[in-house]
Amino acid sequence: MTASWRFSVLADRHRAMGSKLEDWSGMGTAWSYDKDQEEEYLAIRTKAGFMDVSGLKKVHVIGPHAYHVIDRATTRNADKIKPGRSSYACMLNDDGKFIDDCVIYRTGPNSYMVVHGSGQGHEQLTMAATGRDVDIRFDDNLHDISLQGPLAVDFLEKQGVPGIRDLPYFAHMQTMLWGKPIMLSRTGYTGERGYEIFCRAQDAVEIWDTLVEKGVPMGIIPTRFTTLDWLRTESYLLFFPFDNSDMYPFENEKHGDTLWELGLDFTVSPGKTGFRGSEEHYRLKGKERFKIYGVKLEGTEPAQEGAPLIRDGKQVGVVTIGMYSSLNKHNVGIARMPVDCAVDGTKMTVRNGAKDIPCVAHSLPFYDPEKKRRTAKG
Numbered sequence: 001m002t003a004s005w006r007f008s009v010l011a012d013r014h015r016a017m018g019s020k021l022e023d024w025s026g027m028g029t030a031w032s033y034d035k036d037q038e039e040e041y042l043a044i045r046t047k048a049g050f051m052d053v054s055g056l057k058k059v060h061v062i063g064p065h066a067y068h069v070i071d072r073a074t075t076r077n078a079d080k081i082k083p084g085r086s087s088y089a090c091m092l093n094d095d096g097k098f099i100d101d102c103v104i105y106r107t108g109p110n111s112y113m114v115v116h117g118s119g120q121g122h123e124q125l126t127m128a129a130t131g132r133d134v135d136i137r138f139d140d141n142l143h144d145i146s147l148q149g150p151l152a153v154d155f156l157e158k159q160g161v162p163g164i165r166d167l168p169y170f171a172h173m174q175t176m177l178w179g180k181p182i183m184l185s186r187t188g189y190t191g192e193r194g195y196e197i198f199c200r201a202q203d204a205v206e207i208w209d210t211l212v213e214k215g216v217p218m219g220i221i222p223t224r225f226t227t228l229d230w231l232r233t234e235s236y237l238l239f240f241p242f243d244n245s246d247m248y249p250f251e252n253e254k255h256g257d258t259l260w261e262l263g264l265d266f267t268v269s270p271g272k273t274g275f276r277g278s279e280e281h282y283r284l285k286g287k288e289r290f291k292i293y294g295v296k297l298e299g300t301e302p303a304q305e306g307a308p309l310i311r312d313g314k315q316v317g318v319v320t321i322g323m324y325s326s327l328n329k330h331n332v333g334i335a336r337m338p339v340d341c342a343v344d345g346t347k348m349t350v351r352n353g354a355k356d357i358p359c360v361a362h363s364l365p366f367y368d369p370e371k372k373r374r375t376a377k378g
Contacts, residue, residue, distance in 0.1 A: 004028045006140055008054045009201045010208055017222065024225070025118040027055040033224045038326065040223035041230045044190055045327055048149030049223040050211050053189075053196070054204075058142045059122050062111045063134035070104060070112055072276060073128040075259075077269040081106040086170045086187060090259060090267045091116075091124045096280025097256030098264065100124065100240060103187055105172055115144075119240050124276070143204040147211070148194030148231075150373070151218050156184075156195065159214070169375045178210050189228055191235025191367055193376050230323045233334055236294070236365035238262060243292065243320040243334060248306070250289070258284045263292050263364070290317065293342035295350065296362040297331040300324045303350045303357070309335055310349040310356065316341060319350055332366045333359075 006027035008014075014021060018034025030052060033040075043049040061069050070078035076089040086105040093099050100119025106112050114125060122138060129136050147155070156164045161175055161184065172185035180203040188194030199207055212222060232239060241247050243262075245255040259265040259281060268281070297303060303322030308315045322333035333350070341348065346361040368374070 006055070008052055008143065009204050010052045010054070010143070013205070013208055013222075014052065019224065025055045025057065029055045030224045031226045033222075037224065037227055037230075040221065040227040041325075042327060043219060043221050044149045044192060044223065044227070044231060046150070047219040048147060048151040048155060048194075048215070049221050049227070050145055050147040050208075050215070051223045051225055051227070052143070052208070053146045053225065054143040055225075056115050056117060056144055057122055058139045058144070058198075059114045059116070059125055060111070060137040060139055061114060061125060061129070061134060062137070063132070064110055065129075065132035065134040066110050066112055069125060069128045069132055069134050069136075070114070072274065073124045074102065074104060074114075075268040075272065075275055076104060077272055078104060078106070078112065080269065081112075083108055084171055084173065086172060086185065088170075088267060090264055091119070091121055092259075092275070092277030092281060093120075093256065094277055094280070095256055096277040096282075096284050097258060098240075098244065098262060099256075101238075101264070101267070105183075105185065107183075113139075117240055128276070141201045143199055143201055145197040145199065145204065145207060145211070146188055146190075146194060147197060147220075148188045148190040148192050149220070150193060151220065152192075152194050155215065155218055155220060165378050168377075177207065180207060182207075188374070189237055190231040191237070191365065191371075191374055192231075193374055229321055230325075233321050233323045233332060234325065234328070234365060234367035236263075236334070238264070238292070238334070239321075242305075243336070248318050248320070248336060258288065260285055261288045261290055261292065288339050290336050291339050291342035292364075293335055293337055294362040294364040294366060295319060295322075295333045295335045295337075295348070295359045296366070297322070297333065297350055297357050297359040299357060300331055301352065301355075301357060302331060303333040303359075304352050307333075308351040309337055309359075310351055311341060311347075315351075316348070322350075328367060330366060332362070334364070337361065
């Protein structure tokens with residue numbers, strides 16, 4: 001295991017399932033288990049599965065100026081987020097380039113919780129808080145167990161969670177689960193209807209073990225963190241820095257991607273200005289150097305991570321992640337490619353080592369493009 005400075009109380013549960021706890025964002029995380037990963041993928045797509053995503057960083061922003069901090073640090077209008085609701089947002093540097101994404105939870109009039117990954121979110125919030133009447137608190141006691149899949153709502157209803165069917169997409173509530181206080185959020189990273197269970201460290205092991213026990217009759221199973229890669233590929237969910245120029249640097253310029261290039265410009269609240277990097281963000285519209293776009297490959301051999309994307313004998317891009325779905329019978333990937341290639345049907349080739357696999361450009365997402373599954377009501 002890579003040396004980590006953050007620790008999940010569920011580490012022993014992951015080790016018992018064969019994980020060596022690889023480091024992600026400073027926390028030992030279950031990248032692998034001693035069982036079939038396809039079983040986990042199929043469980044989340046057809047039933048439900050749960051995983052430890054406590055490596056996500058939880059930052060509380062509390063005080064009279066909390067709104068101003070969120071407004072400066074992120075692309076969303078924080079005051080439009082109602083208490084009990086949340087919003088997906090991005091963070092930029094002074095060059096208008098992406099440095100992190102996050103979910104902003106409004107927990108009260110002057111209180112928010114920002115959950116982000118391995119980017120510079122915490123530093124961005126701290127910088128925006130300088131000189132403000134606000135507290136910025138990093139919370140590593142709070143654990144996050146993500147329960148995802150079409151049966152997740154049925155399972156939680158059977159456990160007596162009140163109002164679970166009425167909880168809208170990107171809403172959250174304070175409630176109890178098996179006698180433990182939790183914040184239950186209807187969010188996730190799978191393209192399915194799902195929920196994140198935010199709980200105290202001292203309750204996380206009991207909640208996990210109860211999920212294992214009570215999930216059996218419904219086919220709900222624990223899953224490794226990296227099963228998210230299969231799910232996100234189909235559902236067009238980017239994972240910093242693995243889809244970014246931090247991993248695939250430009251030849252003659254420093255790394256950094258615009259929201260226009262990543263397809264994340266929708267995270268900017270309409271008409272919003274004043275957030276860090278906003279002037280550059282708007283100036284860079286129409287100046288895309290590449291686009292994030294999908295590729296659909298022939299056959300069943302998935303594109304390797306970082307596989308070159310070839311057109312007319314020359315490398316024009318790279319596939320950042322690929323997967324073959326036995327359920328949906330497609331071989332797909334997320335790629336960085338030239339703007340003129342990012343058109344449905346453009347013919348290219350994926351170079352998997354010594355093997356070339358024909359592919360075509362394909363719009364994202366591949367799975368549930370209208371997002372009806374994750375937003376379903378009732």
